[in-house]
Amino acid sequence: MNFTKLLINWYLKNKRNLPWRETREPYPIWLSEIMLQQTRVEQGVPYYYRFIEAFPTVFHLAEASQQEVLKLWQGLGYYSRARNLHETARYVAGELDGNFPEDYKGLIKLKGIGDYTASAIASICYNEPVAVVDGNVYRVLARYFVIDTPINTPAGVKEFKALASELLDIKNPSVFNQAMMEFGALQCRPKNPLCESCPLNDGCLALKQKKISELPIKLKKGKIKKRYFNYLVFQTKENATLLNQRTGKGIWNGLYEFPLIETERQLTAEEFLSREEVGAAVGEVKHVQLYNEKPVVHKLSHQHIYARFWLVESKKLPPKAISMDEVEDYPVPVLIQNFLNEYEPTDY
């Protein structure tokens, strides 16, 4: 048997039961594919259930506010996905009568849908013969054929897409694509792949050449930055506080957080409190207290954030102040949510 035959046989016997595998409707498939971008299936599943329940159709999602969508997305990361999801839902509902484009060419024009997602939706929902190339596919192909072209270069992207397209079972692109990904996730895993029990081990060149652990090749990205965040947790005797929405291009765009003062290094309490910008920010206060002497280290893929929270007992807050109890309605970064989970407002 050839590669494709063996792969599909393996898939039909070993595939997981995943909620979005029970349908070929574009809305749930699209939703699941956006959620699974750079995200493990196990991490995405609970979010998928929550979204489908809150927004059963693309119209429900379109009618929601951005805050509702971001709140439901909270913790899943890469929040531009949620903003694009929402924008595309509004476009499909408003301009396309709720009908998604029915081919790769139309799908890839939508916000948040790139080559992978357009191929996935087109093949799964409409049986269009377009090959998906995700992290799993890179790994399976790089190993089976011993391809050492770095996968995160334009040349690599092109080469692997071409190879996947050649192998694609054009009679059954939906099953083939999902089989490639499932095989990469469960059998041809990044670490400790199950080569002994692998149905493709006969033809696997990397196994033959003992190069499994070296493939695929991926060029390293730049180093991580360190950042120092100081959050001002205002508190009045009426239990009001202040929250700001992040804007611009940086991390957590659209999410809310306490008023933030970022410094270029870790300051002592005296240094921090003597800064002009801090004085201007806290205004007329009774008391400022450092909540955590040891900064919380919040590690992201590309930066480490050292966060300290300053409790600011304030007499008066601007009109936009909200009740501490309302904070949970706002989408916040995990760093803030962790703080909220353990913080108990204290009496002075």
Next chain:
DNA sequence: AAGACGGGGGC
């Protein structure tokens, strides 16, 4: 072509 963009989990 290179960075930015989250958070969780494996080893």
Next chain:
DNA sequence: GCCCCAGTCTT
């Protein structure tokens, strides 16, 4: 501590 995950968008 490093790598990876059903990638996309911006510069």
